[in-house]
Amino acid sequence: MEAGQRAKQPQRWIIPIGGGLSSAILIVIATPHVAWFLRALLAMVAFLYIAGQSAAYLWHDDAEPRD
DSSP states (O other): OOHHHHHTOGGGGHHHHHHHHHHHHHHHHHOTTSOHHHHHHHHHHHHHHHHHHHHHHHHHHHHSOOO
């Protein structure tokens, strides 16, 4: 299977989105004493960071040539 075909598979985005979503949910659950808008900001940052790191890792894996 070629790299271009793998990148189009929607299953490949389950891990980045799931990881980002679970980290955002855990931040909201773990910080009940923090104001809601700060919790929302922290959750958004966590989601973007975790999902972005996972997506970048998957993209980097596709960029490498295979024999």
